[in-house]
Amino acid sequence: MASFTLTVNGKQVTAEADPATPILWFLRDTLGLTGTKFGCGASLCGACTIHLDGQAIRSCVTPISEAAGKTITTIEGLSADRGHPLQKAWIAEDVPQCGYCQSGMIMTAAALIAVKPKPTDDDIDAALGGHICRCGTYQRIRRAVRRAATGGPR
Amino acid sequence: MSPVTSVSRREFLRIVPAAGAGLVLGVRLSAAMNATGPRGRPSALFAPNAFLQVDARGDVTIWASKSEMGQGVRTSLPMIVAEELDADWSRVRVEQAWADPRFGDLDTGGSSSVRTRYEPMRRAGAAARAMLVTAAAQTWGADRSACRTERGAVVHAPTGRRIRYGDLVEKAAALPVPQDAPLKDPKSFRIVGKSLPRTDTPSKVDGSAVYGIDVKVPGMLYAAVARSPVFGGKAKPFDANSAKTSPGVRAVVPISTGVAVVADSTWNALKGRDALRVDWDEGDGAAESSETLRAQFETLSQQPGKIVRDDGDAAAALEKAAKRLEAVYELPFQAHATMEPQNATASWQKDRCEVWAPVQTPSWALADIARAAGLPPGAVRLNITLLGGGFGRRINPDYAVEAVEISKAVTAPVKTVWSRADDLQHDFYRPASFHRIKGGLDVKGRIASWHHRLVSTSIKAYHEPTASDPEEDEIGGARDLPYAVPNVHVEYAAARSIVPRGWWRSVESSFNAFVVESFLDELAAAAHRDPLALRKELLSGGRTIAYPGQTFVQDTTRLKAVVDLAATRAGWGKPLAKGRARGIAAHFSYRTYCAQVAEVSIGKDGALRVHRVVCAVDCGRAIHPGIIAAQMEGGIVFGLSAALKSGITIEKGRVKQANFDEYEVLRIDEMPEVEVHIVPSDQPPTGVGEPGVPVIAPAVCNAIFAATGKRVRRLPVRVEDLVATS
Numbered sequence: 073m074a075s076f077t078l079t080v081n082g083k084q085v086t087a088e089a090d091p092a093t094p095i096l097w098f099l100r101d102t103l104g105l106t107g108t109k110f111g112c113g114a115s116l117c118g119a120c121t122i123h124l125d126g127q128a129i130r131s132c133v134t135p136i137s138e139a140a141g142k143t144i145t146t147i148e149g150l151s152a153d154r155g156h157p158l159q160k161a162w163i164a165e166d167v168p169q170c171g172y173c174q175s176g177m178i179m180t181a182a183a184l185i186a187v188k189p190k191p192t193d194d195d196i197d198a199a200l201g202g203h204i205c206r207c208g209t210y211q212r213i214r215r216a217v218r219r220a221a222t223g224g225p226r
Numbered sequence: 227m228s229p230v231t232s233v234s235r236r237e238f239l240r241i242v243p244a245a246g247a248g249l250v251l252g253v254r255l256s257a258a259m260n261a262t263g264p265r266g267r268p269s270a271l272f273a274p275n276a277f278l279q280v281d282a283r284g285d286v287t288i289w290a291s292k293s294e295m296g297q298g299v300r301t302s303l304p305m306i307v308a309e310e311l312d313a314d315w316s317r318v319r320v321e322q323a324w325a326d327p328r329f330g331d332l333d334t335g336g337s338s339s340v341r342t343r344y345e346p347m348r349r350a351g352a353a354a355r356a357m358l359v360t361a362a363a364q365t366w367g368a369d370r371s372a373c374r375t376e377r378g379a380v381v382h383a384p385t386g387r388r389i390r391y392g393d394l395v396e397k398a399a400a401l402p403v404p405q406d407a408p409l410k411d412p413k414s415f416r417i418v419g420k421s422l423p424r425t426d427t428p429s430k431v432d433g434s435a436v437y438g439i440d441v442k443v444p445g446m447l448y449a450a451v452a453r454s455p456v457f458g459g460k461a462k463p464f465d466a467n468s469a470k471t472s473p474g475v476r477a478v479v480p481i482s483t484g485v486a487v488v489a490d491s492t493w494n495a496l497k498g499r500d501a502l503r504v505d506w507d508e509g510d511g512a513a514e515s516s517e518t519l520r521a522q523f524e525t526l527s528q529q530p531g532k533i534v535r536d537d538g539d540a541a542a543a544l545e546k547a548a549k550r551l552e553a554v555y556e557l558p559f560q561a562h563a564t565m566e567p568q569n570a571t572a573s574w575q576k577d578r579c580e581v582w583a584p585v586q587t588p589s590w591a592l593a594d595i596a597r598a599a600g601l602p603p604g605a606v607r608l609n610i611t612l613l614g615g616g617f618g619r620r621i622n623p624d625y626a627v628e629a630v631e632i633s634k635a636v637t638a639p640v641k642t643v644w645s646r647a648d649d650l651q652h653d654f655y656r657p658a659s660f661h662r663i664k665g666g667l668d669v670k671g672r673i674a675s676w677h678h679r680l681v682s683t684s685i686k687a688y689h690e691p692t693a694s695d696p697e698e699d700e701i702g703g704a705r706d707l708p709y710a711v712p713n714v715h716v717e718y719a720a721a722r723s724i725v726p727r728g729w730w731r732s733v734e735s736s737f738n739a740f741v742v743e744s745f746l747d748e749l750a751a752a753a754h755r756d757p758l759a760l761r762k763e764l765l766s767g768g769r770t771i772a773y774p775g776q777t778f779v780q781d782t783t784r785l786k787a788v789v790d791l792a793a794t795r796a797g798w799g800k801p802l803a804k805g806r807a808r809g810i811a812a813h814f815s816y817r818t819y820c821a822q823v824a825e826v827s828i829g830k831d832g833a834l835r836v837h838r839v840v841c842a843v844d845c846g847r848a849i850h851p852g853i854i855a856a857q858m859e860g861g862i863v864f865g866l867s868a869a870l871k872s873g874i875t876i877e878k879g880r881v882k883q884a885n886f887d888e889y890e891v892l893r894i895d896e897m898p899e900v901e902v903h904i905v906p907s908d909q910p911p912t913g914v915g916e917p918g919v920p921v922i923a924p925a926v927c928n929a930i931f932a933a934t935g936k937r938v939r940r941l942p943v944r945v946e947d948l949v950a951t952s
């Protein structure tokens with residue numbers, strides 16, 4: 073057991089945990105932030121994606137020790153009121169089906185447009201190619217990212 | 227007709243204690259309409275089961291009596307009620323019903339929710355509206371016929387006076403329930419037929435949606451279960467201390483499916499399970515592999531099976547044929563791989579048990595949970611959470627039963643979470659199948675004979691080994707061949723297997739459509755016919771195909787119409803970019819007609835790219851076109867994954883694939899452009915969750931043939947099947 077201080081969605085928290093504990097389980101089981109999902113536990117599906125100091129990372133394989141002194145943003149902290157352009161676009165395109173993969177998709181897309189406000193289709197595919205949506209919402213995801221980037225349907 | 231009943235306030239509060247007062251109506255579905263769930267488990271419940279409530283604020287609450295797994299029932303079903311009620315859609319709320327016989331049949335499967343609920347939901351809404359109108363007319367002392375409704379209010383036309391529904395509910399609730407309240411003319415629909423925003427989307431973009439895996443109850447522990455890697459194996463005596471010394475582990479308990487490691491967090495439960503040393507008595511299962519199964523298939527396909535269709539004399543016609551074709555098609559087991567791994571939370575106490583679980587089949591789950599809990603069903607409360615995907619996996623409630631067994635063993639609330647390996651290796655798989663199919667052309671190139679011998683690992687035989695009809699969930703789409711062929715013979719044989727089988731999105735259509743639509747293409751090529759022209763010719767003449775014991779039929783005119791529509795929109799016959807080719811396929815399933823045209827190209831290295839899919843669907847009246855399109859898009863992705871990427875293989879009685887690196891599925895960079903065209907229709911609505919799935923594999927493989935001359939007869943497609951020079 074060790075103690076780590078980090079910032080999660082703007083709040084400072086202290087984690088008392090085995091340093092090897094994946095951030096995913098600290099968020100879900102300890103902090104109750106269940107918007108970040110478990111899909112594979114092996115960096116293969118993207119469901120657990122969060123931002124660590126602004127970078128999209130896989131929380132299922134990133135130990136809590138790596139978050140010490142850093143800032144985490146989860147889907148719950150992406151905006152106060154679903155006001156992030158991607159969240160608005162996701163609603164406008166009615167992207168989710170079961171919805172389970174969508175937090176991860178949105179977090180990766182948010183990291184993408186933060187550095188590349190006008191991504192090409194290839195950029196979108198490359199960024200999200202490591203994610204899985206078993207319900208098959210890929211076409212709408214592409215549309216929503218484009219909409220968020222351009223501010224309107226495309 | 228489903229009787230509409232009003233529910234007294236007292237009775238309603240017994241069922242939904244937190245609900246306020248107001249006008250509450252229940253609709254009772256007849257047993258026939260209720261028979262929806264997993265086949266073979268008909269339910270016949272007679273309680274009111276489509277609840278709607280209008281409260282004094284004018285808010286309308288509709289209890290979703292189906293599981294939401296992404297197919298949109300929390301939007302489409304309330305829309306139907308709201309339409310007839312003339313509700314203000316912005317005041318409609320949806321609540322999830324829980325597994326209580328008083329809510330009726332909540333089982334969700336077979337693409338049946340809208341189909342079976344359309345009429346009763348309309349009638350509930352219409353009855354409520356009629357009562358509100360009567361209440362308003364009485365308030366005004368006016369003639370009922372001078373009153374109309376408009377977005378949550380009754381309006382007196384001559385004077386323009388209006389009263390909101392909320393102000394009428396008390397009076398309305400005291401009125402008798404009309405059984406024959408007139409339904410709207412669909413021409414005046416203003417909600418049904420519109421792609422309204424889905425009610426659950428906001429909660430799915432901010433992390434607030436609660437799935438089974440997100441449930442937390444006070445004092446809850448977490449469990450991971452070690453299961454025999456070989457199907458049917460049993461744990462040998464084991465050393466519980468091997469896991470108990472792992473951090474956070476509280477208990478190690480044997481349960482019916484293996485050994486549960488119970489800890490203070492999910493991570494510690496998973497780590498504790500890794501630490502557990504347990505050997506398994508593998509039993510006979512270890513003798514099975516994909517190769518032994520294939521050998522069995524091969525043998526069975528050479529012997530006569532059970533005849534399930536016999537028109538004319540297919541054998542004699544084959545004998546006489548000017549040209550004969552024979553082919554073998556093979557499809558593997560498939561896992562459901564819902565994105566949310568299986569999980570459930572249970573809190574067992576001596577006299578009651580509460581469970582939270584993402585289940586598709588609450589009636590089945592409730593019965594099995596009660597048995598495991600050692601309690602009567604009435605002492606069990608089963609809460610249905612959102613499902614992070616269903617696809618048929620969550621018809622089997624095994625994971626919920628596990629949670630109950632563990633909670634009972636440790637007498638504390640417990641959540642079980644499956645890893646992805648648990649999920650892929652302990653599923654109820656889409657059956658593996660093997661098809662020996664023969665066709666004969668006469669001297670004029672017409673198809674004179676069709677002889678299909680289908681062998682599979684039957685779902686029915688897995689659940690009921692002694693069943694006399696193991697073909698029940700295996701022959702759909704093969705037996706009901708819709709094409710005009712004078713001599714048709716279809717046989718079925720069940721292969722033995724240790725591998726658990728279950729219902730996988732579109733069930734047997736997922737393999738039979740591939741075989742039938744591919745082989746038809748083979749015959750078209752042999753006859754030098756255009757595959758589209760041949761399909762249209764063989765579907766002409768307005769014939770119907772009947773289904774034993776069913777009232778619905780397959781209408782070849784409607785199937786031909788979707789074929790035509792998909793072909794036209796895809797530009798069939800028009801020139802394509804160099805290297806591209808098209809393929810077409812069509813299929814009737816879940817009472818819905820679907821055709822797809824796929825456009826593909828194949829690189830020199832065999833790399834296949836599906837560029838575009840044009841999908842035409844006739845699902846009767848379109849309740850929510852946006853959801854229909856989404857279900858087609860999703861069905862195509864699901865079908866493409868199985869056609870191009872995934873397959874479960876068995877080695878020494880165990881599943882080889884453990885995660886998404888070995889069980890690969892389609893990703894965004896392989897996503898074709900999908901276009902969905904819905905046939906306008908006044909016919910009753912039919913299913914949309916499954917019918918998009920079976921059509922894509924043959925459409926793609928027929929396109930591969932058009933591009934390369936290579937016929938793909940086993941799925942998933944392998945690169946070596948495609949390399950142009952071999």
Ligand code: FES
Nearest residue numbers: 111112115118132
């Ligand atoms: S759960 Fe982390 S990538 Fe799948």
Ligand code: FES
Nearest residue numbers: 170171205206207
């Ligand atoms: S919406 Fe269900 S997995 Fe993506």
